[in-house]
Amino acid sequence: EPEVTQTPSHQVTQMxxxxxxxxxxxxxxxxxxxxRQILGQKVEFLVSFYNNEISEKSEIFDDQFSVERPDxxxxxxxxxxxxxxxxxxxxxxxxxxxxxxxxFGPGTRLLVL
Amino acid sequence: RKEVEQDPGPFNVPxxxxxxxxxxxxxxxxxxxxxxxxxxxxxxKLLMSVYSSGNEDGRFTAQLNRASQYISxxxxxxxxSDSATYLCVVNSPAGNMLTFGGGTRLMVKP
Numbered sequence: 001e002p003e004v005t006q007t008p009s010h011q012v013t014q015m016x017x018x019x020x021x022x023x024x025x026x027x028x029x030x031x032x033x034x035x036r037q038i039l040g041q042k043v044e045f046l047v048s049f050y051n052n053e054i055s056e057k058s059e060i061f062d063d064q065f066s067v068e069r070p071d072x073x074x075x076x077x078x079x080x081x082x083x084x085x086x087x088x089x090x091x092x093x094x095x096x097x098x099x100x101x102x103x104f105g106p107g108t109r110l111l112v113l
Numbered sequence: 114r115k116e117v118e119q120d121p122g123p124f125n126v127p128x129x130x131x132x133x134x135x136x137x138x139x140x141x142x143x144x145x146x147x148x149x150x151x152x153x154x155x156x157x158k159l160l161m162s163v164y165s166s167g168n169e170d171g172r173f174t175a176q177l178n179r180a181s182q183y184i185s186x187x188x189x190x191x192x193x194s195d196s197a198t199y200l201c202v203v204n205s206p207a208g209n210m211l212t213f214g215g216g217t218r219l220m221v222k223p
Contacts, residue, residue: 031209043157043200043213056209091156098208099145104156 002026004105006092012111013082021077021108023092032075033093033102034067036060043091049075082112116140119201119214127222130191134217136184136201145204146177148186150197151216157200160186191221 005024013019025032034046048056049067066078075094079086089109093102119136126132138146149157161168163175163184174187184201201214 042215045210045212048209099204101147101159101162102211106156
């Protein structure tokens with residue numbers, strides 16, 4: 001069964017450093033998403049991406065965040081200058097069509113020190 | 114009012130019990146609805162989509178009441194392996210953003 005994959009599984013970084021989180025969505029999917037979950041809190045939407053551009057973003061997704069689909073398979077989330085409050089689990093998701101099920105990757109656990 | 118609201122629980126039930134979870138959502142224009150399951154420190158995994166007509170998948174039954182903006186999940190004959198957090202999830206009207214409830218924790222005891 002096809003699945004969304006994410007790397008790395010864990011990332012520890014110093015405050016102010018840049019991090020890039022990587023995702024490989026399901027191959028025939030067209031819509032891609034990033035969500036985050038701070039420990040003990042609910043899953044929150046960050047951004048959706050379709051046809052090589054952002055289609056929706058939340059208030060969390062400020063100028064420190066960017067997304068890119070650098071080739072036909074990868075989908076990345078970059079945080080330019082990490083803050084302590086960016087520590088969370090970051091989930092990538094993809095779907096083949098709007099209003100259909102979004103499938104989630106296993107997540108990257110980011111810890112900012 | 115929270116966009117998607119759930120009772121956080123925990124619900125502690127014995128094996129074999131029937132348990133029901135409820136959820137309310139605020140955006141009446143929402144088009145699609147889901148129950149996801151999340152195990153500790155893992156990704157959300159789809160349990161089932163929710164339709165107005167109601168739908169059943171084995172021991173699981175989901176219902177949607179659009180007029181009341183209310184979603185339910187019924188689990189019959191609970192198993193130990195059902196222990197998890199159940200997430201009520203609503204898609205935006207444009208279909209490009211999932212909003213999650215805070216989750217309801219279920220613990221099934223022997």
